[in-house]
Amino acid sequence: MIKVKVNDMEREWSEINPNWIHDQIKGRQQAGQSVCVIVKIRSGDVNVLLSAGDCPSSTGGGGSPNVHEQEVFDFWERVGMKKDPINSGNLVAFLKQAERI
Known part of the structure; x- marks a missing residue:
């Protein structure tokens, strides 16, 4: 299971189109808003939380x-x-590769 969260919008990777990610990130960047991306991956013995951008520490x-x-x-x-x-x-690109975990 892979979940992607961009600021306050969270979706399962299997249920979204890559354009959603582009729109969420680029739209906020163009509007001068901060962007926080959090990716949760749980599969087999992998259980990780990854973050990028302006996320709370x-x-x-x-x-x-x-x-x-x-x-x-x-x-x-x-x-x-x-x-x-x-x-x-x-x-x-990362998410497409992570699907293979």
Whole structure:
């Protein structure tokens, strides 16, 4: 299960069109609004919460990530999701790959 939250709008990845992500992110950026993206992934032994953009800081997770979770964190960074401003195309690319988890 993958959930995507852009500011206050949350959807299941399986139920949305990538254009929704582009519209949510680019629309807010063009309006000068801050953008916070949170992605929740739960599949097998993977249970991660990823964030990008202007999100409230968190205290972190409940321990060290397992091998598969670390791969997800590494891929999140490789596609550029830790950079500002958020690139909606990179987010969609990440989510399409994450479907295979």
